Amino acid sequence: MRQQRHDRPRTETSADDEWAVGPGTPPPGSRSRMWAGWVWFAAVMMVIIGIFGAIEGLVALFRQEYYVVGPENVLVFDVTGWGWFHLIAGILVALTGVALFLDAVWARVLTVVLAAVDAVAQLAFVPVAPVWSTIVIALCVMVIWAIVVHGGESRLEL
Numbered sequence: 001m002r003q004q005r006h007d008r009p010r011t012e013t014s015a016d017d018e019w020a021v022g023p024g025t026p027p028p029g030s031r032s033r034m035w036a037g038w039v040w041f042a043a044v045m046m047v048i049i050g051i052f053g054a055i056e057g058l059v060a061l062f063r064q065e066y067y068v069v070g071p072e073n074v075l076v077f078d079v080t081g082w083g084w085f086h087l088i089a090g091i092l093v094a095l096t097g098v099a100l101f102l103d104a105v106w107a108r109v110l111t112v113v114l115a116a117v118d119a120v121a122q123l124a125f126v127p128v129a130p131v132w133s134t135i136v137i138a139l140c141v142m143v144i145w146a147i148v149v150h151g152g153e154s155r156l157e158l
Helices: 015-018 031-062 079-100 105-124 130-153
Strands: none
Touching: 031 079, 031 105, 031 130, 079 130, 105 130
Protein backbone atom coordinates (compact mmCIF):
# COMPACT_ATOMS: atom_id res chain seq x y z
CA MET A 1 0.00 0.00 0.00
CA ARG A 2 1.37 3.39 -0.94
CA GLN A 3 1.82 6.13 1.57
CA GLN A 4 0.48 9.53 0.66
CA ARG A 5 2.05 12.77 1.68
CA HIS A 6 -0.17 14.69 4.04
CA ASP A 7 1.18 18.18 3.33
CA ARG A 8 -1.08 18.69 0.31
CA PRO A 9 -4.43 17.28 -0.70
CA ARG A 10 -4.40 14.64 -3.39
CA THR A 11 -6.91 15.63 -6.02
CA GLU A 12 -5.30 14.62 -9.32
CA THR A 13 -3.50 11.57 -10.55
CA SER A 14 -0.51 11.89 -12.80
CA ALA A 15 0.84 9.55 -15.47
CA ASP A 16 3.52 8.51 -12.98
CA ASP A 17 0.87 7.18 -10.57
CA GLU A 18 -0.42 4.76 -13.20
CA TRP A 19 2.78 2.74 -13.35
CA ALA A 20 3.78 2.99 -9.67
CA VAL A 21 1.72 0.29 -7.97
CA GLY A 22 3.26 -1.26 -4.94
CA PRO A 23 6.05 -1.17 -2.41
CA GLY A 24 9.54 -0.59 -3.68
CA THR A 25 8.47 1.45 -6.69
CA PRO A 26 10.01 4.86 -7.29
CA PRO A 27 8.11 7.87 -5.99
CA PRO A 28 5.91 9.88 -8.37
CA GLY A 29 7.92 12.15 -10.65
CA SER A 30 10.95 9.89 -10.74
CA ARG A 31 9.96 8.06 -13.90
CA SER A 32 11.76 10.62 -16.07
CA ARG A 33 14.74 10.52 -13.75
CA MET A 34 15.50 6.91 -14.64
CA TRP A 35 15.76 7.85 -18.32
CA ALA A 36 18.31 10.58 -17.59
CA GLY A 37 20.77 7.73 -17.11
CA TRP A 38 20.73 7.22 -20.88
CA VAL A 39 22.12 10.73 -21.33
CA TRP A 40 24.89 9.93 -18.87
CA PHE A 41 25.51 6.69 -20.75
CA ALA A 42 25.79 8.68 -23.98
CA ALA A 43 28.26 11.07 -22.33
CA VAL A 44 30.44 8.22 -21.09
CA MET A 45 30.33 6.49 -24.46
CA MET A 46 31.22 9.71 -26.28
CA VAL A 47 34.29 10.16 -24.09
CA ILE A 48 35.33 6.51 -24.56
CA ILE A 49 34.66 6.53 -28.31
CA GLY A 50 36.57 9.80 -28.60
CA ILE A 51 39.60 8.51 -26.72
CA PHE A 52 39.67 5.30 -28.73
CA GLY A 53 39.21 7.26 -31.96
CA ALA A 54 42.13 9.51 -31.09
CA ILE A 55 44.27 6.46 -30.30
CA GLU A 56 43.18 4.91 -33.60
CA GLY A 57 44.28 8.10 -35.34
CA LEU A 58 47.63 8.20 -33.57
CA VAL A 59 48.30 4.57 -34.50
CA ALA A 60 47.49 5.36 -38.13
CA LEU A 61 49.87 8.33 -38.04
CA PHE A 62 52.83 6.72 -36.28
CA ARG A 63 52.50 3.03 -37.19
CA GLN A 64 51.01 2.97 -40.67
CA GLU A 65 51.99 -0.67 -41.14
CA TYR A 66 49.56 -1.61 -38.33
CA TYR A 67 46.61 -1.13 -40.69
CA VAL A 68 46.85 -3.42 -43.68
CA VAL A 69 44.71 -2.50 -46.67
CA GLY A 70 44.55 -4.88 -49.60
CA PRO A 71 44.28 -3.73 -53.22
CA GLU A 72 40.52 -4.44 -53.34
CA ASN A 73 39.83 -2.27 -50.26
CA VAL A 74 39.55 1.40 -51.11
CA LEU A 75 39.77 4.27 -48.67
CA VAL A 76 38.99 7.84 -49.61
CA PHE A 77 42.24 8.93 -47.96
CA ASP A 78 45.49 7.14 -47.43
CA VAL A 79 46.11 5.80 -43.94
CA THR A 80 47.78 9.06 -42.87
CA GLY A 81 44.71 11.05 -43.93
CA TRP A 82 42.48 8.68 -41.97
CA GLY A 83 44.82 9.02 -39.03
CA TRP A 84 44.42 12.80 -38.95
CA PHE A 85 40.66 12.50 -39.40
CA HIS A 86 40.29 10.00 -36.54
CA LEU A 87 42.59 12.00 -34.27
CA ILE A 88 40.68 15.27 -34.76
CA ALA A 89 37.27 13.60 -34.70
CA GLY A 90 38.22 11.62 -31.59
CA ILE A 91 39.21 14.77 -29.73
CA LEU A 92 35.97 16.52 -30.76
CA VAL A 93 33.87 13.50 -29.77
CA ALA A 94 35.54 13.25 -26.34
CA LEU A 95 35.13 16.99 -25.67
CA THR A 96 31.47 16.78 -26.66
CA GLY A 97 31.03 13.91 -24.21
CA VAL A 98 32.47 16.09 -21.45
CA ALA A 99 30.06 18.87 -22.45
CA LEU A 100 27.19 16.37 -22.13
CA PHE A 101 28.25 15.80 -18.52
CA LEU A 102 27.99 19.55 -18.01
CA ASP A 103 24.48 19.42 -19.53
CA ALA A 104 25.19 21.89 -22.33
CA VAL A 105 22.22 22.05 -24.71
CA TRP A 106 24.46 22.54 -27.74
CA ALA A 107 26.31 19.34 -26.80
CA ARG A 108 23.19 17.25 -27.41
CA VAL A 109 22.90 18.51 -30.98
CA LEU A 110 26.64 18.20 -31.62
CA THR A 111 26.63 14.69 -30.10
CA VAL A 112 24.07 13.49 -32.64
CA VAL A 113 25.98 15.09 -35.52
CA LEU A 114 29.41 13.81 -34.43
CA ALA A 115 28.12 10.32 -33.66
CA ALA A 116 26.54 10.14 -37.12
CA VAL A 117 29.73 11.38 -38.80
CA ASP A 118 31.83 8.95 -36.75
CA ALA A 119 29.53 6.06 -37.69
CA VAL A 120 29.86 6.91 -41.40
CA ALA A 121 33.63 7.27 -41.05
CA GLN A 122 33.81 3.90 -39.33
CA LEU A 123 31.72 2.41 -42.11
CA ALA A 124 34.38 3.52 -44.57
CA PHE A 125 37.06 2.13 -42.21
CA VAL A 126 35.47 -1.36 -42.10
CA PRO A 127 37.93 -2.85 -44.65
CA VAL A 128 40.81 -1.83 -42.39
CA ALA A 129 39.39 -2.80 -38.97
CA PRO A 130 36.11 -4.69 -39.44
CA VAL A 131 35.35 -5.80 -35.88
CA TRP A 132 36.31 -2.51 -34.24
CA SER A 133 34.43 -0.46 -36.83
CA THR A 134 31.28 -2.54 -36.32
CA ILE A 135 31.46 -2.08 -32.55
CA VAL A 136 31.92 1.69 -32.86
CA ILE A 137 29.03 1.96 -35.33
CA ALA A 138 26.76 0.12 -32.88
CA LEU A 139 27.86 2.38 -30.02
CA CYS A 140 27.28 5.48 -32.15
CA VAL A 141 23.75 4.31 -32.95
CA MET A 142 23.07 3.76 -29.23
CA VAL A 143 24.40 7.23 -28.40
CA ILE A 144 22.24 8.83 -31.08
CA TRP A 145 19.19 6.95 -29.77
CA ALA A 146 19.89 7.94 -26.16
CA ILE A 147 20.20 11.63 -27.00
CA VAL A 148 17.33 11.85 -29.49
CA VAL A 149 14.87 9.94 -27.32
CA HIS A 150 15.97 11.00 -23.83
CA GLY A 151 18.11 14.12 -24.31
CA GLY A 152 15.48 16.47 -22.93
CA GLU A 153 15.47 14.62 -19.61
CA SER A 154 19.14 15.24 -18.89
CA ARG A 155 18.49 18.24 -16.65
CA LEU A 156 17.15 15.94 -13.96
CA GLU A 157 19.49 14.71 -11.26
CA LEU A 158 20.23 11.04 -10.92
